[in-house]
Amino acid sequence: MAFSPSFASSLSSRNPNLSFAPPSSQNCASSLPPSRNPNLSFSSPGSQNCVSLPKSLPAVASVSLGRSMGITETFNRLREQGKVAFIPFITAGDPDLSTTSKALKSLDSCGSDIIELGLPYSDPLADGPVIQAASTRALAKGTNFDSVISMLQEVRPHVSCPIALFSYYNPILKRGVAKFMSIIENVGVHGLVVPDVPLEETQILRSEAAKHNIDLVLLTTPTTPNDRMKAIAEASEGFLYLVSSVGVTGARSSVSLRVQYLLQEIKKATNKPVAVGFGISKPEHVKQVAGWGADGVIVGSAMVKILGEAKSTEEGLKELESFTKLLKAALP
Numbered sequence: 001m002a003f004s005p006s007f008a009s010s011l012s013s014r015n016p017n018l019s020f021a022p023p024s025s026q027n028c029a030s031s032l033p034p035s036r037n038p039n040l041s042f043s044s045p046g047s048q049n050c051v052s053l054p055k056s057l058p059a060v061a062s063v064s065l066g067r068s069m070g071i072t073e074t075f076n077r078l079r080e081q082g083k084v085a086f087i088p089f090i091t092a093g094d095p096d097l098s099t100t101s102k103a104l105k106s107l108d109s110c111g112s113d114i115i116e117l118g119l120p121y122s123d124p125l126a127d128g129p130v131i132q133a134a135s136t137r138a139l140a141k142g143t144n145f146d147s148v149i150s151m152l153q154e155v156r157p158h159v160s161c162p163i164a165l166f167s168y169y170n171p172i173l174k175r176g177v178a179k180f181m182s183i184i185e186n187v188g189v190h191g192l193v194v195p196d197v198p199l200e201e202t203q204i205l206r207s208e209a210a211k212h213n214i215d216l217v218l219l220t221t222p223t224t225p226n227d228r229m230k231a232i233a234e235a236s237e238g239f240l241y242l243v244s245s246v247g248v249t250g251a252r253s254s255v256s257l258r259v260q261y262l263l264q265e266i267k268k269a270t271n272k273p274v275a276v277g278f279g280i281s282k283p284e285h286v287k288q289v290a291g292w293g294a295d296g297v298i299v300g301s302a303m304v305k306i307l308g309e310a311k312s313t314e315e316g317l318k319e320l321e322s323f324t325k326l327l328k329a330a331l332p
Helices: 005-014 071-081 097-109 129-140 145-158 169-175 177-186 203-211 226-235 258-269 283-291 301-309 313-329
Strands: 085-091 115-118 163-166 191-193 215-217 240-243 274-277 296-299
Touching (some): 085 301, 097 115, 097 145, 129 301, 258 274, 301 313
Parallel strands (some): 163 191, 240 274, 274 296
């Protein structure tokens, strides 16, 4: 799951709000015509390991969401209560979709406020080795867009908190933006994070997302210029995703003190909720970031590692539950 140096320079120039550090290995990616997606320049276009998105998909019945509320409503409720949102991330299909379904229910019952679900992809450029490995395992098990949607259709009525899907742009373009939004809306997805699309190229995504009641969550990083950060904050829906460090996802020993300054600057520019992610992996991280004024904390690699490295599904789910409760307890 890697990208070439040429991709890194291309992406940084086309998407200045993101800065990715290239992993060491090289793998496949589905190629796209430059005219359709000029900010992406993939290597190894011929590989067969990419997410399969057939042209047609059986009709998906709209899921009854019951007591589930949206992302904005969730943040509003938490603000009124003086609380900070806990947002775990897991990769769909790792180790299998049955476990993902159980994990979603467990994360919800343990008090997660929003759940971020990653669609496995062959070139997850924003992700570090843990989530890359999870995507590889999920794809090897045959996980694809269709199977993730089927799983969500079954589990969504049993999960009360909002779900935000994390997907790279290529799978969305393959399906067609409008159709993709319609499908994920019908299975109860409330939000969408697309890390490899610059602000200037989000117009169609934002328009179609709004039509389907999907919050398109945009990202800002420590290297994003202040004026650009303000523009990203203005365009982002649901919340603004503050990347805590330059580079890819992954657990880190500490959270950069610069995050505190960035939160202060963002709060001056917008009243929208701000959630901090990338490198948040310990209760002390969660407590620290919440104390700096974050409206939400996102924990990804640490959650994914538990499920991916467990000796058994039962052990992984049990450890995930314990870890979730530990992190949740560190928040106000």
